[in-house]
Amino acid sequence: MTSVSNSPSFDLSRIRRAPPQSSSARPFVGAAAALAVTLPHALGLGLIAFAPFAQMMPVSVLALWSAALPGALMTLFARGRGVVYAPSTAVALLFGGMLALVMRAGAAHAITVGQALAITGLFVALGFFMQWLIGRAHLAGLARFIPLSVTQGFSAGVGLSLVLTQVHNAMGAGSWQWQPGLLWHLGMAGLVVVLSWVLQQLWPRFPSLLAALLLVSVPVLWLAPPGLLQLAATPHDLILPPLPDWSGAPWWPVIRQAGVPLITLSLLMAVVNALEVLVFHQQMETEHRVRTSPDDVLQRESALSALCALVGMIPASTSTSRSRTALAYTGTPTVRVGQWHALVLLAVALTGHLWLHWLPLAALAGALVVAGVRMVPAAMWRVPDTTKRRTAWGQSWLVAALFALSGGAMALLAGLAVSTVVLLRTSGAHVIRRMHLQGRLRSRHLRCARAEAWLAGHMTRVAVFELQGIMSFGVAALVVDQVRHHLAGHQCVILDASRVPSWDETGYARLRALAHELHDRGIALLISGVHGFHAQAMDDLQPFADLDRALEWAEEQLLLDCPPEARRADTSGSLLGDLGEGMPEQARLALEIGMVTRRYPPDALIICSGDQDRRLMLVQEGLVTLSTAESAGQGLRLASIGPGVVFGEMAFLNGIARTAYAHAGAGSALVSTLEWEVFNAWSGAYPEAALGFMKELARMGIRRLGATSQELRAAME
Numbered sequence: 001m002t003s004v005s006n007s008p009s010f011d012l013s014r015i016r017r018a019p020p021q022s023s024s025a026r027p028f029v030g031a032a033a034a035l036a037v038t039l040p041h042a043l044g045l046g047l048i049a050f051a052p053f054a055q056m057m058p059v060s061v062l063a064l065w066s067a068a069l070p071g072a073l074m075t076l077f078a079r080g081r082g083v084v085y086a087p088s089t090a091v092a093l094l095f096g097g098m099l100a101l102v103m104r105a106g107a108a109h110a111i112t113v114g115q116a117l118a119i120t121g122l123f124v125a126l127g128f129f130m131q132w133l134i135g136r137a138h139l140a141g142l143a144r145f146i147p148l149s150v151t152q153g154f155s156a157g158v159g160l161s162l163v164l165t166q167v168h169n170a171m172g173a174g175s176w177q178w179q180p181g182l183l184w185h186l187g188m189a190g191l192v193v194v195l196s197w198v199l200q201q202l203w204p205r206f207p208s209l210l211a212a213l214l215l216v217s218v219p220v221l222w223l224a225p226p227g228l229l230q231l232a233a234t235p236h237d238l239i240l241p242p243l244p245d246w247s248g249a250p251w252w253p254v255i256r257q258a259g260v261p262l263i264t265l266s267l268l269m270a271v272v273n274a275l276e277v278l279v280f281h282q283q284m285e286t287e288h289r290v291r292t293s294p295d296d297v298l299q300r301e302s303a304l305s306a307l308c309a310l311v312g313m314i315p316a317s318t319s320t321s322r323s324r325t326a327l328a329y330t331g332t333p334t335v336r337v338g339q340w341h342a343l344v345l346l347a348v349a350l351t352g353h354l355w356l357h358w359l360p361l362a363a364l365a366g367a368l369v370v371a372g373v374r375m376v377p378a379a380m381w382r383v384p385d386t387t388k389r390r391t392a393w394g395q396s397w398l399v400a401a402l403f404a405l406s407g408g409a410m411a412l413l414a415g416l417a418v419s420t421v422v423l424l425r426t427s428g429a430h431v432i433r434r435m436h437l438q439g440r441l442r443s444r445h446l447r448c449a450r451a452e453a454w455l456a457g458h459m460t461r462v463a464v465f466e467l468q469g470i471m472s473f474g475v476a477a478l479v480v481d482q483v484r485h486h487l488a489g490h491q492c493v494i495l496d497a498s499r500v501p502s503w504d505e506t507g508y509a510r511l512r513a514l515a516h517e518l519h520d521r522g523i524a525l526l527i528s529g530v531h532g533f534h535a536q537a538m539d540d541l542q543p544f545a546d547l548d549r550a551l552e553w554a555e556e557q558l559l560l561d562c563p564p565e566a567r568r569a570d571t572s573g574s575l576l577g578d579l580g581e582g583m584p585e586q587a588r589l590a591l592e593i594g595m596v597t598r599r600y601p602p603d604a605l606i607i608c609s610g611d612q613d614r615r616l617m618l619v620q621e622g623l624v625t626l627s628t629a630e631s632a633g634q635g636l637r638l639a640s641i642g643p644g645v646v647f648g649e650m651a652f653l654n655g656i657a658r659t660a661y662a663h664a665g666a667g668s669a670l671v672s673t674l675e676w677e678v679f680n681a682w683s684g685a686y687p688e689a690a691l692g693f694m695k696e697l698a699r700m701g702i703r704r705l706g707a708t709s710q711e712l713r714a715a716m717e
Helices: 027-049 059-077 089-105 113-136 140-145 148-168 182-202 208-223 251-288 294-310 320-330 335-358 361-375 387-406 408-429 449-456 473-486 505-520 532-537 547-559 585-593 649-654 676-685 687-716
Strands: 432-436 462-468 492-499 524-528 596-600 605-607 615-621 624-627 637-641 661-664 669-675
Touching: 027 059, 027 089, 027 320, 027 335, 027 361, 059 294, 059 335, 089 113, 089 148, 089 251, 113 251, 113 294, 140 294, 148 251, 148 320, 148 361, 148 387, 182 208, 182 361, 208 361, 251 294, 251 320, 320 335, 320 361, 432 473, 449 547, 449 687, 462 473, 462 547, 473 492, 473 505, 492 547, 505 524, 524 547, 547 637, 585 676, 585 687, 605 615, 615 649, 615 676, 649 687, 669 676, 676 687
Parallel strands: 462 492, 492 524
Antiparallel strands: 432 462, 596 669, 605 661, 615 669, 624 637, 624 661
8 A cells, every 4th residue: 555655745836726715803803893784784674574472461571582593503403603593574574474474364263373473483494394305305506607797786786785674674763654753764864874984984803893783872861752652562571482372273274265375475485585595504604615506505504493493483595695794803713703792692582581672773773784784795896897797797786776676586586587697608608619710620531542532622601600508598599690790601500519418398499490491592501510419409400420421422522523434543443543554464463463343231340450461452443431340330430541542551561559449331332452561572573663652652641730730720629
């Protein structure tokens, strides 16, 4: 076994690495900053979600407990680096919508708080079970196909939704209708925003948001006239969260009246929340190099969230707003931030009845505005200087605007639409790998010198387009447009699809329509490199196995216009063909006497790879195929030898072993053989003729080498 010390070492000093993330702030500072977002967020969303219970109990109690207990449970068992767990905006709002449906459906049955929590919790748990199925089916990895512009748009959309919610609520005043306390609310929220920005500039690693919240709330409460400011809660004693009542709930009446809407909201909750969680963890991987299994994350969080729903709480999950706020202070992702946040929030829930009624909603609204603005990625505040980046920048703002204005469902659809468009545009931009419009590509079918010379001047009629990537509906349309645009006097178009792994029905339809269009213009359309199911689906287009065979077919069609004398190797009837050009008749006849001519049946084996004989082969009639396989029709076709062309010259001249197999073509092949010993004896008697023979043989080899070099050059460009 090779020891570690013997393994090669690499000098990594020249490799550029991203600068290490700063971690000068303590985890508690990040937790405090996240708490400054959680407190107003939990109260604001809790008041909305539990609004149907407003006449039955202090809903601020449920809001705080729903933020504290599920977050603590997730922190204890889910434990993610840099992740702060709390109810997300989308989940809280959907929870409130489901609770309102249950309360309306059960109003005729005098439904209680516990009964409503039981029914709502069951349907919410169903939603998170669907989210668990996404992870269990290993579909979470599909989020990696979402472009960065969409993930940034989601992050910005969550932040903008926080800002717009506070603006809609008039910064805690309730409405924009004129009232004496409106200016106090606007001014107090503005002070929190300005003071937080100033403190952030002076001490970047200080929890400026929480400090601004406290510094503004205390003096304003002392200066403001009584009754002008809306407070976060009314005075009350310590109240524990109510438990669901599973036994007395009116299950059937509620399900019969609101079952379908509840299931719809459950599915929407699963998709939107799963996407928000996966997008954040994808950002953690790209920005902070924290790698997690998206399927494991979804399964773990879904199970715990379903448990929270069944006990009557708003489920917690990965909170983008709190997590990014904490990361802005800590720099480096750490588990301690989530632990401190959960611990302090539990203390807030236990002591909230003592001080919550002294906290103005305006100060909380200002804190949420600051948190929302900070959630927008810094790159989105600057207009890029290149067209490509401006396009991605516009996509980010489109997704963010839809998220903020219409909620997560529309943003989800917009994100999927943008992702699809980006994928199609990227695929379409590179779908044509190369274009060969000047006739430089040739098949491996070797012909006599006259035919090769004639084809060299007429292959400009053949256009070859090399395709790559998935040929879907939009991509196929781009290919068709490019083919139409670049055709200029061509009589044959070859689409090489050997690098296309998949087609759809629209792609087939596009190609058929193009084939009919070109046929009406007298242009042939060939497609090569398709196999299996795709070849069967395009059977009416006569697909070819590879580009070489398609080029061979095009060459044969061009040769139909070639003069008959140019298509034949030598009109003298000599067995030597072009090799005997300029040779004295006596010398030529003397050499031909020593040659052996034999007719091989279709697919017959002529020579084998590895043979040591020194025979020179010259095709008189039919075709001979050189390949890498012993069986005819298998392996890689190296060349197709036509009448008047020799093969086996390397073994003939150097005595090396054969490097390929030779088979007769689909028809019989007539092949003449010249042994090295016969040629050696003949060259002694006719040295000048032998010199001419070698020159012609060398000229054939050079012509063949030139064709190979041209093919290689075209492939490398």
